[in-house]
Amino acid sequence: MSSQRSTPPTADPREAAPGGDLAAYLQVSRGALQLEVDLQVPSGQVVALLGPNGAGKTTALHALAGLLRLRAGSLTLGGRALDDPTTGTFVPAARREVGVVFQDYLLFPHLTALENVAFGLRARGVGRVAAREAAGAWLDRVGLADRAGVRPGQLSGGQAQRVALARALATRPRLVLLDEPLAALDAATRLEVRADLARHLREFGGSAVLVTHDPLDAMVIADRIIVLEQGRVVQDGAPAEVARAPRTEYVARLVGLNLLRGVGSGPVVSVAAGGVLHVADPVDGPVLVAFPPTSVTLHRQRPEGSAxxxxxxxxxxxxxHAHTVRAQVTAAGHPLVLADVTPAAVADLDLAVGAAVWVSFKATDTHVYPG
Known part of the structure; x- marks a missing residue:
C-alpha cells in the first residue's frame, strides 16, 4: 500500500526511498485489548515488535497501515500526519506511503511474478512499460529475474516471500510493515530468506516494522526490538541488550535465560520468589538476576566445589531442546530454575519428573542489573 506520488517511481530499485521517520503514539481499543505504544522509527532502521499472542503486535501493525483508526494519540510519517483524532485527520490505507508484506503474502494467483510486483505501480498511475521495467529490476534485486513469468502457484515459499517483498518495496514507500513474513517457510528456507530479508530491508532506505513471534527472526533482522505484553511496551533496545538483560519472564524464556527479581544487599540478592542468591559484584536495591540454564548443574547428592x-x-x-534436555527444578523457599543437561546426563543421573536433585551454579555466572 502506498499513496500516489507526484512523480513516478524510478525503475532503479537501488534509489533509496524518501525518509521514513515514523513517529507514532498509538492508542487503540480492540475488544479487551487496550493498546498504548510509543513507537519512533527513524529512516533506515528496522524495528521488530515481539510479544506473546494477544500482546497487541498485529493491532499496532494494522493501526500503522491504516486498517484501524486510533482512539487517541497520533501517527506521522515523514512529517505528514496520517492519523490524529484530536484534529479529525485520518488518511486511508490506500493513500499512505506504506508497503505491507502479509504472512500469507496475498499474491494474485492469476498474475505472474512480474505482474504482481508491477501491480502497485500500475495502481498508482505508472505507465505499463515503466511499471514492468521497475518490477523487473526489483525481481532481479531479490534474485528472481528468471521467475518473472511464473505464477505464484509455481513458486516455492521462499520465492513467494521475495516476490511479496519486491511488490511492497517497488512503490518506494516511506514505511514497510511485515506481519510474520517467515512463518510459512520451512526451517531450511527460513535460514536463507531471513538473511536476504535483513539485507533488503536495510538497503531500501525507509523505516521498517516487523511483527514476529520468533526471537531469532527479531535478533537477525532488526536493529531494535520492542517487546509488547498486554498492549504495553515492556522492553525496548538493541537485540544484544535485550538478549543479555531481559526485563520480563517472557523475554527471558525467549532468549533462553533464567530471570529472577529481588533486592540486593552487597553480594547477596533476596529473591522475590524465595531464597537468596550469591552474585559476583556488590549490589543494592531492586535488581534483576539473569543466568543461562547451561550454567546450572544438577546432582543427585549435595555437590562439593566452589559454587x-x-x-x-x-x-x-x-x-x-535441540541437543540438550531442559529441566525445570522447583524447591520450597526457592525460585524455579531451568537447567540444560545432556541426554547422557539424564540417563546417568536417572532424571525423571519428581526426582530429587541438587541445583548448583556459580555467582560469577550471574548477570545483575537494575530492576
Whole structure:
C-alpha cells in the first residue's frame, strides 16, 4: 500500500526511498485489548515488535497501515500526519506511503511474478512499460529475474516471500510493515530468506516494522526490538541488550535465560520468589538476576566445589531442546530454575519428573542489573 506520488517511481530499485521517520503514539481499543505504544522509527532502521499472542503486535501493525483508526494519540510519517483524532485527520490505507508484506503474502494467483510486483505501480498511475521495467529490476534485486513469468502457484515459499517483498518495496514507500513474513517457510528456507530479508530491508532506505513471534527472526533482522505484553511496551533496545538483560519472564524464556527479581544487599540478592542468591559484584536495591540454564548443574547428592548457589529441589518437567534436555527444578523457599543437561546426563543421573536433585551454579555466572 502506498499513496500516489507526484512523480513516478524510478525503475532503479537501488534509489533509496524518501525518509521514513515514523513517529507514532498509538492508542487503540480492540475488544479487551487496550493498546498504548510509543513507537519512533527513524529512516533506515528496522524495528521488530515481539510479544506473546494477544500482546497487541498485529493491532499496532494494522493501526500503522491504516486498517484501524486510533482512539487517541497520533501517527506521522515523514512529517505528514496520517492519523490524529484530536484534529479529525485520518488518511486511508490506500493513500499512505506504506508497503505491507502479509504472512500469507496475498499474491494474485492469476498474475505472474512480474505482474504482481508491477501491480502497485500500475495502481498508482505508472505507465505499463515503466511499471514492468521497475518490477523487473526489483525481481532481479531479490534474485528472481528468471521467475518473472511464473505464477505464484509455481513458486516455492521462499520465492513467494521475495516476490511479496519486491511488490511492497517497488512503490518506494516511506514505511514497510511485515506481519510474520517467515512463518510459512520451512526451517531450511527460513535460514536463507531471513538473511536476504535483513539485507533488503536495510538497503531500501525507509523505516521498517516487523511483527514476529520468533526471537531469532527479531535478533537477525532488526536493529531494535520492542517487546509488547498486554498492549504495553515492556522492553525496548538493541537485540544484544535485550538478549543479555531481559526485563520480563517472557523475554527471558525467549532468549533462553533464567530471570529472577529481588533486592540486593552487597553480594547477596533476596529473591522475590524465595531464597537468596550469591552474585559476583556488590549490589543494592531492586535488581534483576539473569543466568543461562547451561550454567546450572544438577546432582543427585549435595555437590562439593566452589559454587555458592546450592539447594535441593525436585524435577518438575523435562523437555527436549535441540541437543540438550531442559529441566525445570522447583524447591520450597526457592525460585524455579531451568537447567540444560545432556541426554547422557539424564540417563546417568536417572532424571525423571519428581526426582530429587541438587541445583548448583556459580555467582560469577550471574548477570545483575537494575530492576
Amino acid at each position: 555458592r548457589n546450592v539447594w535441593r529441589g525436585a524435577i518438575r518437567a523435562l523437555e527436549q
